[in-house]
Amino acid sequence: MKLNELGLLVVISGPSGVGKGTIRKALFEIPDNNFCYSVSMTTRKPREGEVNGVDYFFVSHEEFATRIKENRFLEYAEFVGEYYGTPKDYIEKKLDEGKEVIMEIEVQGALKVREQKPEAVFIFIVPPSKQALYDRLTKRGTEKGIEIQRRVEKAEREYNLAYKYDYIVVNDDVANAADRIYAIIRAEHAKTERSIHKYYKLMEGNQS
Amino acid sequence: MKLNELGLLVVISGPSGVGKGTIRKALFEIPDNNFCYSVSMTTRKPREGEVNGVDYFFVSHEEFATRIKENRFLEYAEFVGEYYGTPKDYIEKKLDEGKEVIMEIEVQGALKVREQKPEAVFIFIVPPSKQALYDRLTKRGTEKGIEIQRRVEKAEREYNLAYKYDYIVVNDDVANAADRIYAIIRAEHAKTERSIHKYYKLMEGNQS
Numbered sequence: 001m002k003l004n005e006l007g008l009l010v011v012i013s014g015p016s017g018v019g020k021g022t023i024r025k026a027l028f029e030i031p032d033n034n035f036c037y038s039v040s041m042t043t044r045k046p047r048e049g050e051v052n053g054v055d056y057f058f059v060s061h062e063e064f065a066t067r068i069k070e071n072r073f074l075e076y077a078e079f080v081g082e083y084y085g086t087p088k089d090y091i092e093k094k095l096d097e098g099k100e101v102i103m104e105i106e107v108q109g110a111l112k113v114r115e116q117k118p119e120a121v122f123i124f125i126v127p128p129s130k131q132a133l134y135d136r137l138t139k140r141g142t143e144k145g146i147e148i149q150r151r152v153e154k155a156e157r158e159y160n161l162a163y164k165y166d167y168i169v170v171n172d173d174v175a176n177a178a179d180r181i182y183a184i185i186r187a188e189h190a191k192t193e194r195s196i197h198k199y200y201k202l203m204e205g206n207q208s
Numbered sequence: 209m210k211l212n213e214l215g216l217l218v219v220i221s222g223p224s225g226v227g228k229g230t231i232r233k234a235l236f237e238i239p240d241n242n243f244c245y246s247v248s249m250t251t252r253k254p255r256e257g258e259v260n261g262v263d264y265f266f267v268s269h270e271e272f273a274t275r276i277k278e279n280r281f282l283e284y285a286e287f288v289g290e291y292y293g294t295p296k297d298y299i300e301k302k303l304d305e306g307k308e309v310i311m312e313i314e315v316q317g318a319l320k321v322r323e324q325k326p327e328a329v330f331i332f333i334v335p336p337s338k339q340a341l342y343d344r345l346t347k348r349g350t351e352k353g354i355e356i357q358r359r360v361e362k363a364e365r366e367y368n369l370a371y372k373y374d375y376i377v378v379n380d381d382v383a384n385a386a387d388r389i390y391a392i393i394r395a396e397h398a399k400t401e402r403s404i405h406k407y408y409k410l411m412e413g414n415q416s
Contacts, residue, residue, distance in 0.1 A: 003376060124400070130411050159411055167398040168211060168407050180398055187395030190375040190388055192332070199376050203338050203367055 003195035003202075007034070007095040008188055009117055011103045012181070013110035014125035015155035017136040019171045023125060024104045026178035033182075036094050038103035041067070044082035057087065075105075075112035086113065100185055107158045114164070121188050123181060124165035128172040211403035211410075215242070215303040216396055217325055219311045220389070221318035222333035223363035225344040227379045231333060232312045234386035241390075244302050246311035249275070252290035265295065283313075283320035294321065308393055315366045322372070329396050331389060332373035336380040 012020055012027075028035055041057040043064050052058050059067075064083045067073060076085030086103065094101045105113065114122060127133035137151045162168055167184055171177045188194065220228055220235075236243055249265040251272050260266050267275075272291045275281060284293030294311065302309045313321065322330060335341035345359045370376055375392055379385045396402065 003378060123398075126407060126410075128410070162407060163400060163404055165400055167395070168400055168403045169398055170211060180394055183391040183394035184398060186388055186391035187375070190331075190377055190392060192371060192373055192376055195376045196371055199334060199370060202334075202336070 003198040004189045004191075005098055005198065007097065007099040007101060008185060009038075009091060009095060009101045009103065009113075009120035010181070010185060011105060011110050011113055011120055011122045012125060013105055013107055013123065013165070015127075015133065015158040016106065016151060017133055017155065018125045018127055019136070019174065019177075020104050020125050022174050023169075023171060023177045023181070024102060026174045027102060027181055030178065030182055034099055035102050036099045038086055038091055038101050040084055041073075041087045042082060042084045044084075057090070074116050075109045077109065088116075107161055111161070111164060121167070121184065122165040123167045123169055123184065124162045125169055125171050125177065126159075126162065128170055211406040212397045212399075213306055213406065215305065215307040215309060216393060217246075217299060217303060217309050217311065217321075217328035218389070218393060219313060219318050219321055219328050219330045220333060221313050221315055221330065221373070223335075223341065223366040224314065224359060225341055225363065226333045226335050227344075227382065227385075228312050228333050230382050231377075231379060231385050231389070232310060234382045235310060235389055238386065238390055242307055243310050244307045246294055246299055246309050248292055249281075249295045250290060250292045252292075265298070282324050283317045285317065296324075315369055319369070319372060329375070329392065330373040331375045331377055331392065332370045333377055333379050333385065334367075334370065336378055 012024055014020055027033070039053065039055075039057060041059055041064065043059060043061045044056075046052065046056070046058050050056065050058075061083070064076075064085070067085070067087070068076065072088050073085040074088055074091065076083055078084075086105075086109075091101050091103075103113070110122060113120065127136070133155055134152060137155065138148050169177050169180050169184075220232055222228055235241070247261065247263075247265060249267055249272065251267060251269050252264075254260065254264070254266050258264065258266075269291070272284075272293070275293070275295070276284065280296050281293040282296055282299065284291055286292075294313075294317075299309050299311075311321070318330060321328065335344070341363055342360060345363065346356050377385050377388050377392075
């Protein structure tokens with residue numbers, strides 16, 4: 001019996017190249033989960049095969065701007081002329097339904113989410129060593145040395161923000177990391193501050 | 209990879225009759241665990257079959273009194289002329305070895321432990337309903353109504369101390385409750401405040 005019946009917003013973050021996407025995928029393969037993705041909203045055009053409401057919510061620049069004014073994003077950012085944001089209303093609806101909403105997001109975005117949703121669970125994914133991350137960043141594409149260097153420096157700046165998160169999970173093994181995140185979600189539901197109200201309600205029942 | 213290599217002191221507590229002992233037993237049946245019991249110290253004589261250092265540490269009244277003076281107990285109590293206490297040094301040794309030390313203790317004792325070991329993990333076990341606990345308390349022995357009433361009133365007073373714990377776990381199903389405690393232990397190891405020092409040490413490694 002789970003005392004806290006509302007879902008949790010679980011923010012999975014960490015430096016680029018650390019394997020956030022792979023871990024998220026492994027997490028959704030856990031049987032009998034009640035996870036759902038946080039679907040982002042964007043002004044960019046859908047690519048072939050992308051479905052509105054599944055891959056993204058596709059909206060016009062005008063609608064995006066209106067939603068910014070109405071404070072309807074947990075965070076948003078602009079990237080080469082297009083906007084990307086996390087709509088609040090979708091997440092709140094899913095949390096009320098008791099779903100765990102899994103958000104995979106880079107470090108700056110995660111810290112913006114934290115400002116608006118301090119009760120969410122913030123997990124920082126780290127590589128098993130600096131070398132492991134460096135290897136991943138250099139193997140990733142066809143970029144030149146300077147681009148790789150830029151990435152490594154960004155990752156190093158982000159490392160130092162780990163203290164702003166609730167949990168640190170090492171990605172030494174994907175299944176292991178996903179399993180640890182699942183344990184964190186279960187534990188968070190049992191936390192006294194999330195469950196005590198329901199508990200006292202349970203105890204109000206009369207004894208015969 | 210577990211960033212925090214020290215063991216955790218896990219305090220399992222809750223009102224009498226809630227099934228703490230059964231849950232503790234189920235917890236130790238989890239495969240590949242590195243749990244160990246917190247072995248209490250007592251002045252009472254060993255019963256047949258009881259082994260010193262396993263069931264209890266058996267000591268004289270003199271030794272117990274000396275240890276009280278030396279502040280070597282996390283908590284102790286007297287019961288019909290005999291003393292029972294939780295020795296600090298044994299627990300610290302096991303934690304240093306990386307063992308999770310599982311302590312099953314009644315509510316008053318747990319709150320004393322909290323004063324000395326605020327970094328321990330405090331879990332409050334609750335029945336799925338007030339009725340369920342009442343049923344267990346009344347079925348337990350051959351006591352008369354007044355003794356049952358006394359127990360129920362004690363349990364009701366203890367209910368109200370749930371807010372002093374870190375987690376509330378419902379004992380609706382023993383395996384489930386043990387599994388949730390295991391999730392809590394894993395999550396606690398990943399908590400930023402327990403793991404960040406090791407994490408930064410890991411990141412100090414040179415990149416090639």
